[in-house]
Amino acid sequence: MKMVRIIAGVTCAFLLSALCPSEAEARSLHATPLNYNLIFRQDTVPKVLKKAIDTAAWVNNVSRRNKGIDSLNLKVLALSPNISLQQMLKGGIAGLYVQETNAEPGTEQSMLIRGLSAPVFKRRDIYAVQPIVYLNGIPLTQDNPFAFDIQKYDYNRIGPATNLLAGIDISNISSIEVIKDPAALALLGPNAANGAIWVTTKQAKTGFRKISVNSYFGMVQAGSANTVNAAFENNFRKPFYQKYATVADYANYAGYLSDSTNTDYYGPSNWNDLYYKTKPIYSVDLSLTGGSDRANFRFFGGVTRNAGSADETSLNRYNATFQINMAPFEWLTVSSMVNVVKMDRSRNRSLTDRYAETRYLTDFSSPLSPNKLSYGGFLNEYEKAIDENSNNLIQGSFGLTFKLNKVKFTSSLMFDYTEGIRDVFYPSTLMEGNNYVSNYFGFNQRAIWDNAFTYDWKINQDHKIDFRLGQSLQYDVYKYNYANAYNGPNDFIKINLVDRNLEAYHSFYVFRYTDREKATLASFYGSAKYSYKDLLEFRAVLRNDGSSSGQPSSRWMIAPAASASWNLKNQFLKANNFFQDLSAQVSYGRSAKLFLDDRFSGGPQYRVEGGSKEEPTIPSYGGQGGVTRPYTSGWVGYGIKMPHTDQFNFTLAGSMLKDRLTASATWYLKEDKDMVLNIPLPAESGYTSEFRSGLGVKNTGLDLTLSALMLKSVRGLNWNTGLNFNINKNKLQTLPGGLKSLIIGDNKLEVGKPIDAFWVYQNEGIYNTNGEVPVNPADNQRLSFDGLDLKAGDPKWKDQNGDFVINQKDKVLTGNRLPVFTGGWSNGFSYGNWDLNFQIFFAVGNKAINKYDASRYDFINQEFTNNIYSIKEVTSWQTSSDVKSYPVYNVWSNVIPYRADQDLFLENASYAKLRAVSVGYDFSKSRMFKAMNSGISRAYLYVTANNLVTVTSFSGRDPELVDYTGMYTGAGIPIPRTFTLGIKLDL
Numbered sequence: 001m002k003m004v005r006i007i008a009g010v011t012c013a014f015l016l017s018a019l020c021p022s023e024a025e026a027r028s029l030h031a032t033p034l035n036y037n038l039i040f041r042q043d044t045v046p047k048v049l050k051k052a053i054d055t056a057a058w059v060n061n062v063s064r065r066n067k068g069i070d071s072l073n074l075k076v077l078a079l080s081p082n083i084s085l086q087q088m089l090k091g092g093i094a095g096l097y098v099q100e101t102n103a104e105p106g107t108e109q110s111m112l113i114r115g116l117s118a119p120v121f122k123r124r125d126i127y128a129v130q131p132i133v134y135l136n137g138i139p140l141t142q143d144n145p146f147a148f149d150i151q152k153y154d155y156n157r158i159g160p161a162t163n164l165l166a167g168i169d170i171s172n173i174s175s176i177e178v179i180k181d182p183a184a185l186a187l188l189g190p191n192a193a194n195g196a197i198w199v200t201t202k203q204a205k206t207g208f209r210k211i212s213v214n215s216y217f218g219m220v221q222a223g224s225a226n227t228v229n230a231a232f233e234n235n236f237r238k239p240f241y242q243k244y245a246t247v248a249d250y251a252n253y254a255g256y257l258s259d260s261t262n263t264d265y266y267g268p269s270n271w272n273d274l275y276y277k278t279k280p281i282y283s284v285d286l287s288l289t290g291g292s293d294r295a296n297f298r299f300f301g302g303v304t305r306n307a308g309s310a311d312e313t314s315l316n317r318y319n320a321t322f323q324i325n326m327a328p329f330e331w332l333t334v335s336s337m338v339n340v341v342k343m344d345r346s347r348n349r350s351l352t353d354r355y356a357e358t359r360y361l362t363d364f365s366s367p368l369s370p371n372k373l374s375y376g377g378f379l380n381e382y383e384k385a386i387d388e389n390s391n392n393l394i395q396g397s398f399g400l401t402f403k404l405n406k407v408k409f410t411s412s413l414m415f416d417y418t419e420g421i422r423d424v425f426y427p428s429t430l431m432e433g434n435n436y437v438s439n440y441f442g443f444n445q446r447a448i449w450d451n452a453f454t455y456d457w458k459i460n461q462d463h464k465i466d467f468r469l470g471q472s473l474q475y476d477v478y479k480y481n482y483a484n485a486y487n488g489p490n491d492f493i494k495i496n497l498v499d500r501n502l503e504a505y506h507s508f509y510v511f512r513y514t515d516r517e518k519a520t521l522a523s524f525y526g527s528a529k530y531s532y533k534d535l536l537e538f539r540a541v542l543r544n545d546g547s548s549s550g551q552p553s554s555r556w557m558i559a560p561a562a563s564a565s566w567n568l569k570n571q572f573l574k575a576n577n578f579f580q581d582l583s584a585q586v587s588y589g590r591s592a593k594l595f596l597d598d599r600f601s602g603g604p605q606y607r608v609e610g611g612s613k614e615e616p617t618i619p620s621y622g623g624q625g626g627v628t629r630p631y632t633s634g635w636v637g638y639g640i641k642m643p644h645t646d647q648f649n650f651t652l653a654g655s656m657l658k659d660r661l662t663a664s665a666t667w668y669l670k671e672d673k674d675m676v677l678n679i680p681l682p683a684e685s686g687y688t689s690e691f692r693s694g695l696g697v698k699n700t701g702l703d704l705t706l707s708a709l710m711l712k713s714v715r716g717l718n719w720n721t722g723l724n725f726n727i728n729k730n731k732l733q734t735l736p737g738g739l740k741s742l743i744i745g746d747n748k749l750e751v752g753k754p755i756d757a758f759w760v761y762q763n764e765g766i767y768n769t770n771g772e773v774p775v776n777p778a779d780n781q782r783l784s785f786d787g788l789d790l791k792a793g794d795p796k797w798k799d800q801n802g803d804f805v806i807n808q809k810d811k812v813l814t815g816n817r818l819p820v821f822t823g824g825w826s827n828g829f830s831y832g833n834w835d836l837n838f839q840i841f842f843a844v845g846n847k848a849i850n851k852y853d854a855s856r857y858d859f860i861n862q863e864f865t866n867n868i869y870s871i872k873e874v875t876s877w878q879t880s881s882d883v884k885s886y887p888v889y890n891v892w893s894n895v896i897p898y899r900a901d902q903d904l905f906l907e908n909a910s911y912a913k914l915r916a917v918s919v920g921y922d923f924s925k926s927r928m929f930k931a932m933n934s935g936i937s938r939a940y941l942y943v944t945a946n947n948l949v950t951v952t953s954f955s956g957r958d959p960e961l962v963d964y965t966g967m968y969t970g971a972g973i974p975i976p977r978t979f980t981l982g983i984k985l986d987l
Contacts, residue, residue, distance in 0.1 A: 069177045069184070069198070070094065070705070070724075076828065076837045078170050079918040079944045081218060081281055081980050083306040083315060085133065085165040085176075085199070086111055091824030091841025091915060093178045094703040094724035095668075096195075101963050102972040105306040105315035106345040108143075108156075108163045110964065113180060113195030115699035115728040116818055117645070117672040119755045121747050123155070124148040126964050128596055131178075131195035132188075133165060136337055138395050138414045139191045140164070141444040144478040145596060149633065150513045150617045153868055155356040158482055159440040160345060160389035160420040162315075167341035167393050169319045171214045171285045172300045174202045180668075180703070182589030182647035186561030187541050189472075189523050193591040193645045201339070204298035204323045206291045211987040215284040218944075218980030223276040223309045223973075225878040229370050230257050230265035232879070237859065244793055244890040254863055256366045269370040271874050274379060279307035279314070281978065295326040309976035311348040318342045333401045341393040349382055351871045352971060354426065359617075360486065362432040365863060367872035375874060386425040386494055393418045408454045419443040427491040435488045437508070442480030449473045466529045474521040485510040513617075517598045520548040537565045541589070547642070549595040551603065554642045561589035569654070581662075582654035593643035593672070600676065600691065603638045605630065634678045634689040641674040641693045660709040670699040677736055680744060694736035697755055701728035718830045725823035730754050743808070746901055750813060757813040758849065758966060761806070762798040763904040766887040767791065776804035785895040793890030795897045795904070815906055817966035820845030833925045842912035848962040850905045850955060852970030853884065858898040860891045873971060884955045900967070909959040909968075911952035918944040938986035946978045 070093045082088045086109040090098040099110045110126045117129050124145035133140045142165075147158050179185060179196040188196055234257050241250065256265050285302030300321040307314040318341065325335040347353070351368070355361055369375055399412040422440040452470035459465065485508040525543040541561035548555070565585040573579050599605065606627040611618035616632055630636065653664035675695040681687050704725040711719040732755050735742055741750040748759040767773050773790050774783045782789045783799065785806040800810040824841035855862055855869075862870045886904060889897030898904075920942035923929045929939065952959045954968075961972035 069179050069181065071178075072176045073722075073826070074170065074173055074176065076826070076839075076918070078173075078214075079837070079920070079942050079982065080916045080946055081216060081283065081306065081944070081978055082170060083166050083304070083317070084109060084163050085168050085197070086163070088170060088176065089178070089197070091822075091839060091913075092724070092826075094705050094823065095180060095701065095726040095728070096178055097726075097819065097822050097843070099962075099964065100960055100975065102961065103308060103975040104311075104313045104348055104973045105308050106162045106166050106343065108161060109165075111197075112818070113178065114668060114670055114701060114703075114726075115730045116756055117194060117670070117697055117699065118675055118695065119677075119697075119744075119747070119749060120817075120964050121744055122148070123157075123964060129194055131197055132191045133197045133199060135168070135199050135339065135395055135416075136201055136397060137412070138397055138416055139446070139448070139474075140395070141416050141418060141446045141476065141478075143420070143442075143444065144517065146478065146515060146517055147442070147480055147482075149515070150482070151356075152359050152615065152617055153356040156353060158357070158422075159442050159480065160391055160422045162343055162345050162389060162391050162420065164391065164393065164418055166315065167317065167319070167343055167391070168199060169285065169300075169302050169304065169317070171283070171302060172201050172287070172319065172321055173199060175200045180649070180666075181563070182587045182649055183539055183541055183561040183563035184589075185647065186543065186559055186589030186591050187525065187527060188591075189525070189543055189559075190521065190545050190547065190592040190594045191474075193593040201321060201323075201337075202287065202298065202300070204291060204296040204325050205289050206293065206296045207289070209288065209290040212287045213285070213985045213987070214982070215282075216944075216980045216982030217280070217282045218978055218982075220279045220281055220307050220309050221977040221979070222278040223272075223976060225272045225276065225875070226880070227269040227272050227370060227878050229267065229269040229877065230262070231260070232269075233257060234260075239888050240891050243888060244892060246892075249892060254365070254859075264369040264371050264374045267371045269877055270372040271368075271370045271375045271877060273372055274375055275874060276310050277312070279309065281305055281307050281980070285319070291325075294328065295324065297325075298323045308973050310973045311350070312346060313348050313973060314346045316344045331403050334399070336396070336398045338396040339394065341391075343391045343393075345389040345391075347387050347389055348973065349379070350971065351873055352868060354430075355868055355871065357424065357438070358426065358431070358436045358484075358486075360431060360434060360436065361866065361868060364866055364870050364872070367876065368874040370874070370877035381427065381429045384427040384491060385430065386423060388421075388423045390421050391418065392421075406456050410450075410452050410454070412448075412450045414448040414450070416446040417443065418445075425494045429491070434486055435491055436484070436486055437488060437494070438482070438484035440480065440482045442478075442482075445477045447475045462533050464531045466531075468525075468527040470525050472521075472523045472525075474523075476519040476521075477516070478518075479516040480514065482513040483510060518548070519594070519598060521594065522546045534570050535567050539563045545592050547592070547594055549598050549601050550642045551600060551638065551640050553638070554640070557592040557642045557644060559590040559592055559644070561587075563587035563589075578656055580655045580659050583652075585649070585651045585653075587647075587649040587651075589647050591645045591647075593645055593675070595643075595676070599630075599636055600640050603636060605636060607633060609633055629687075631687050634691050635681070635687045636691050639693070640676060640691065643675045643693070644673055646671045646673065660712070662705075662707050664703075664705045666703040668699075668701055668703065671733065672697045672699075673733075677742075678744075679736060679739075679742065692736035694734055694738075696733035697730060698733050699728055699730045701726060716831065720828045722826045723823065725821070727821050728818075729820065730756065730818075748811070748813060753813050754816055756817040756966070758815045758817070758847065758903075758906060759811050759813055759901065760849075760906060761795075761811055761899075761902040762800070763795055763902045764798055765796040766889060767794050767796055772796075774799070774804065788894050790895065791893075793897075794893050794895055795887070795889055795902070797902065811901070814903065815847035816845060817848070817962075818846055819843035819910070833922045835920050835922075836918070837920075838917040839915045840912060841915055842910075843959075844910040846909045846959075846962075847906055848909040848954065848956070848959065848966050848968045849900055850884075850907055851900045851967045852956060853886070854898050854900040854905045855969075857886060857889075858891065858896065861896060875970065880955055880957065907954055907956075909952070909954045909962060911950055911954065911959040913947065913951070913960075914949040916944060916946050917948060918942055936985060936987055938984065940984040942982050942984075944978075944980045944982070946980075947975050948977060 072092050077088055083105055086098045089096055095114045097112045111131055113131050120126055127145040151158060177198040179198055185192045185196060260266050283304040287300040289298045291297055302319040304317045321339045323337045327333045368378060395416045397412060397414040402409045420442050424438045426436040428435040450472040452468060455467045457465045487509050523543060523545045527541045529539045531537050543559045546556040565583060567583050569579050569582040607630045609628055609630060609632050610626060648669045649666055651666040655662040673696045674693050676691050676693050677695045678689045678691050680689050707722040709720055711717050732749055732751050732753055735751060769792050783804050797806050799806060821844040826839045829836040920940055923939040956968045958974055962968045
């Protein structure tokens, strides 16, 4: 907040006096997002500046009528309290799918444009398939997954693990565009290989001073739960004990269930009163613009608080943006921008997240109590803990444009710096007598220098050629310092009260980790666009990109692109009144894909890996640091190629009925080639795996966008509707070394099959007696599972190959983790000064494994195996309103009947959601308001409700809360209903 005040004070003091003209001197002026030039309105700009005008940014030259760029309706979107860019985009763009696996405010979320380009086996894999986000032309960095190298468990990344795209305030955004055209993506280069999202902030303008204020206040509705206690759990287990238990099994009955007089477990189950709570949310922001013919400015500042519906989670965000643009000479324009964000996040109190951080497991045989008094005692102990998470972000740019006749030279400097800080302390009362402390500091920084020449050659009235020649240099650095320590002297010495040098306290057992990665991207590019009348347009792009992360033999890649568009309306239907526009476009582009890891650049190497499978993070021997070959992380050899993406589009778009109906359909083919995969190796090699290139994945699909003005009346009812739809299928094209199939952990890749398919046993019921188990006539041996004879009470798994042995050879690939069909439907109604808007989005064809149910039914193995996967959160004391019925298997069987990797737990996770409904009234349009002559040009009051209804057959709490591997664990904080009241004022 202090930062916002300082910037606001400096801005107002300097700019109001120096730049703001009188009303008579005002001129409309704003800065372009890409080339950082001033654009003056042609009818008001002084003649001396007309030669400095740049009417469009280069990437935006991609024909919008061909839907190479899809845009969002921000006017409606800004009525919802979305805290992240991913939430803003959800359901709004054809071909873009957002995964919100947890509704905890500020957590990391993912986006996929036109399908999954590489397999996702672990959380870190999702980083490599994300699109790039540009903020006013600055390609933003995101956290690097290299920190997962020192993590034992595949949970949240160490550090604050905050979604850096939650730092974008929608009130400061002018437009959000999703770029999918292959030629446009190729022009942007390797950063945009997975697609690009172009965010443009509201720009400075010339004119007398203008002030805008936006604010909302609302409530996040507390979640609900069908709570249960030990009596319910005891009844749940009774059929298993009655049917299969021995005397020894009864003797080992769970201790917390054995005493029915224990009120901690058999008393009232009212923990939800402390876990789920209604919380306030709010936001207020202010922007100030003004300027003269020669210079203009804009300042924006805002404060936002977002909260979750559970576990006291929240995110506080502070934004400040400053822009200034000048045109000191007719041949020179100057522009600059600085954007500053601070985010503070209150994280959950989940046991799983805590133990994944500490890697110190206590006794989990007695779970948290469902009783309010007992659970409240746990929360009181948690008050002694510290979990502070903060992120600081700053982006900036400075651009110069020189124009001499038809030649223009633009030079831009851009930077993006983000840092994350986390301080943690857990008292000994939460850790069975052993307290824990940790520090994390990490940063990502990116600097870019871009230079470009453009030349517009108008041969005659019919023929025109635009040329562009450019060079850019991008320099990235990722670094973190992490230290954790155990067994402090007492619970009063906490991490925010002591010197950061933890070794000063000799009773601490201290472990330190640090890593740093650098990457440089050098690019040279050229482009030419030929236009013939308003009929044909041809574009060609050629880039040469070199990455320091690639191997010396394949560090550079030449990437071509081309596109052609044809105005069918002007060519064949000029006199036709039904079509106002009809065009076709074909586009092809190749883009190099950047490695997120620098380990491939040098070939064979040594690494600090002294651990084992049980503890992979040990960096030393006997306290002495050492280096080894990468036996556990994977051998890196030579011959690793630079991955690349080839994309092809065919688009047909048009508008009809006096522009009341517009439609666009795009068929696309996207092939990702020569990607690197970590392939398992035989144990005798000494290495667990080897990195090899040769992975290829193909995505094909169709994007469809429709919009229609259904009703139009000057004084009556108006109705606009829009539908976006995508169908996508992925297929594994190639594996390294010509392999046809590959098993990695519990996943299987097979050429010709989807890369997001589940690999499971097919369940056909239960063997009620030993006589029902098939017998091999060749040797009279019963059907077995990995050497264990199946018997009564075991699952009836299908023997796919008929060899009377159930093993991995009998698992099948089925279903899809990601939806096959996605889309959204939006509607807007207006009548007089009133308007009503609502949005529905849907995902169809995706499945999920209900691991929550699998773990619940596998209670014997969960209780007698003390590991992180056997932790019971307080949320385990609830039951779904849609309880599924599974066969009563022998839970003591060694074949693990309720294992998750079977289609018994594979469910249809398709869904449709009523995501937002808003009602607003524009006071500034009323006669009474205009008669007041208050100086307020706009006064808009609105009410919004979000996440109202979900339609699904999925038995879990929410089909959206499925992780990246297709597992539903039930641990994610549910997406809450929110209700807000807001106002927008322009002065």
